[in-house]
Amino acid sequence: xxxxxxxxxxxxxxxxxxxxxxxxxxxxxxxxxxxxxxxxxxxxxxxxxxxxxxxxxxxxxxxxxxxxxxxxxxxxxxxxxxxxxxxxxxxxxxxxxxxxxxxxxxxxxxxxxxxxxxxxxxxxxxxxxxxxxxxxxxxxxxxxxxxxxxxxxxxxxxxxxxxxxxxxxxxxxxxxxxxxxxxxxxxxxxxxxxxxxxxxxxxxxxxxxxxxxxxxxxxxxxxxxxxxxxxxxxxxxxxxxxxxxxxxxxxxxxxxxxxxxxxxxxxxxxxxxxxxxxxxxxxxxxxxxxxxxxxxxxxxxxxxxxxxxxxxxxxxxxxxxxxxxxxxxxxxxxxxxxxxxxxxxxxxxxxxxxxxxxxxxxxxxxxxxxxxxxxxxxxxxxxxxxxxxxxxxxxxxxxxxxxxxxxxxxxxxxxxxxxxxxxxxxxxxxxxxxxxxxxxxxxxxxxxxxxxxxxxxxxxxxxxxxxxxxxxxxxxxxxxxxxxxxxxxxxxx
RNA sequence: GGUUCCGUGGCCGAGUGGCUUAGGCAUCGGUCUGCAAAACCGAGUACAGCGGUUCGAAUCCGCUCGGAACCUCCA
Numbered sequence: 001x002x003x004x005x006x007x008x009x010x011x012x013x014x015x016x017x018x019x020x021x022x023x024x025x026x027x028x029x030x031x032x033x034x035x036x037x038x039x040x041x042x043x044x045x046x047x048x049x050x051x052x053x054x055x056x057x058x059x060x061x062x063x064x065x066x067x068x069x070x071x072x073x074x075x076x077x078x079x080x081x082x083x084x085x086x087x088x089x090x091x092x093x094x095x096x097x098x099x100x101x102x103x104x105x106x107x108x109x110x111x112x113x114x115x116x117x118x119x120x121x122x123x124x125x126x127x128x129x130x131x132x133x134x135x136x137x138x139x140x141x142x143x144x145x146x147x148x149x150x151x152x153x154x155x156x157x158x159x160x161x162x163x164x165x166x167x168x169x170x171x172x173x174x175x176x177x178x179x180x181x182x183x184x185x186x187x188x189x190x191x192x193x194x195x196x197x198x199x200x201x202x203x204x205x206x207x208x209x210x211x212x213x214x215x216x217x218x219x220x221x222x223x224x225x226x227x228x229x230x231x232x233x234x235x236x237x238x239x240x241x242x243x244x245x246x247x248x249x250x251x252x253x254x255x256x257x258x259x260x261x262x263x264x265x266x267x268x269x270x271x272x273x274x275x276x277x278x279x280x281x282x283x284x285x286x287x288x289x290x291x292x293x294x295x296x297x298x299x300x301x302x303x304x305x306x307x308x309x310x311x312x313x314x315x316x317x318x319x320x321x322x323x324x325x326x327x328x329x330x331x332x333x334x335x336x337x338x339x340x341x342x343x344x345x346x347x348x349x350x351x352x353x354x355x356x357x358x359x360x361x362x363x364x365x366x367x368x369x370x371x372x373x374x375x376x377x378x379x380x381x382x383x384x385x386x387x388x389x390x391x392x393x394x395x396x397x398x399x400x401x402x403x404x405x406x407x408x409x410x411x412x413x414x415x416x417x418x419x420x421x422x423x424x425x426x427x428x429x430x431x432x433x434x435x436x437x438x439x440x441x442x443x444x445x446x447x448x449x450x451x452x453x454x455x456x457x458x459x460x461x462x463x464x465x466x467x468x469x470x471x472x473x474x475x476x477x478x479x480x481x482x483x484x485x486x487x488x489x490x491x492x493x
Numbered sequence: 494g495g496u497u498c499c500g501u502g503g504c505c506g507a508g509u510g511g512c513u514u515a516g517g518c519a520u521c522g523g524u525c526u527g528c529a530a531a532a533c534c535g536a537g538u539a540c541a542g543c544g545g546u547u548c549g550a551a552u553c554c555g556c557u558c559g560g561a562a563c564c565u566c567c568a
Binding site: 013171173177194221222244245246247251276278282321322328333335338343350379385391392393395402460465482483484490 | 495496497519524527530566568
């Protein structure tokens with residue numbers, strides 16, 4: 001019921017009603033990480049954004065096949081990204097296989113994603129495991145006359161494609177302007193045209209990873225892996241292709257070219273792009289000194305960070321902005337997110353413990369909560385507007401706390417409706433979860449706290465507030481918060 | 494310089510023609526409390542600047558200023 005899902009399609013630059021090609025199945029491909037460095041903030045946003053999409057589509061009842069690749073090919077040469085090739089040098093120095101380097105960062109990536117509560121995709125194919133598929137696709141493109149071979153390398157013929165199909169549909173680039181703007185760096189280019197891109201590259205002898213091909217020993221061009229793997233697992237025509245805006249050009253534009261020729265169809269129905277993250281208003285970059293890895297966030301070890309931020313704080317913060325907006329990280333903003341999220345979790349705990357105060361359902365509350373539920377669904381249906389959902393949860397939070405404060409009564413039915421709201425949106429769809437350490441307090445700790453708190457109660461009973469306050473202050477110093485509520489004393493770490 | 498996009502109150506961040514004073518954090522006042530904490534109630538500040546379209550614009554158009562991504566091999 002209610003209205004249907006609407007998705008912003010980069011291809012049309014408009015919101016479009018989402019209609020899968022083969023309902024109830026949905027096929028989604030998202031560009032995953034290049035595993036040659038520590039997972040960082042730039043990895044978190046697309047992973048979390050498309051995790052939301054994945055979760056919501058499943059919530060709507062679609063059977064989703066979610067493919068997210070791992071790029072572990074062709075990048076181990078050197079330098080592109082200032083200094084980070086140290087890892088490759090290390091691989092050389094320590095005589096490690098390049099695949100060991102890749103594996104190490106894949107493991108780190110998975111570990112970080114698990115912490116962020118990002119669900120694993122249905123298939124996570126590696127580029128290095130699909131060399132054959134890529135070669136076959138390149139052969140098709142050559143056969144159809146849209147690629148040429150120079151010195152063993154294979155390039156896509158962009159001007160020819162432009163003439164026959166029109167180039168730049170996705171990114172809005174115009175080929176002539178591209179050519180005019182591209183500076184000829186070295187005249188010895190193997191390409192016929194600066195806009196052409198590599199499908200297969202001949203490997204220099206020092207290039208660590210190389211494979212045999214019909215043309216030469218070498219490695220696949222970057223763009224072909226996504227087209228080959230999405231075709232293999234999702235077919236020639238699939239629903240959603242996602243990725244960061246930074247990949248729009250040339251990567252995704254090139255994918256359009258490749259699939260149009262190799263598959264005879266523009267394979268992607270909906271292109272979705274998440275916006276970028278800035279740090280204190282600046283682009284995150286290694287050269288700017290504001291490059292922060294996810295571990296550094298979790299541990300608080302980067303010099304620019306005033307404290308550690310939990311994975312859930314990062315997740316909540318990212319979901320508090322719409323995925324197509326730029327998002328600025330700062331200590332202040334993250335601290336605000338941390339408090340806000342804790343408030344929601346705290347409210348949920350309150351709700352779970354809340355005793356219904358009325359036998360008859362409070363129609364007013366029932367109506368409000370159901371309206372919040374509907375509004376949240378509407379928000380997600382409107383191009384995954386997670387910030388709106390969060391705002392609704394805060395509204396629900398206020399209602400629950402009003403009950404707790406004794407200014408409102410609810411029945412068991414009201415309570416169940418509230419629980420359903422939180423379970424559905426906060427936990428299932430937004431994928432936020434309370435950390436386990438607050439739940440699994442060991443018994444000794446609990447027992448000790450009961451003893452301390454009973455001593456404090458005795459002090460209070462004889463109006464020895466100095467002692468009572470002293471106990472509270474000492475506990476505060478070691479990170480334990482005491483609250484004297486109407487129902488008794490509460491404590492938390 | 495080119496393409497695309499953005500500029501909302503102390504901070505973060507939704508909203509796209511005429512009720513959203515969205516929401517969070519911070520601030521101020523109040524209630525509760527032995528005092529705190531938490532919670533609740535209330536308050537305030539906004540739509541980069543200039544000009545235009547319109548009965549009416551934060552929302553449409555133009556210009557100016559400021560910011561972001563991409564524009565190169567490679568991923």
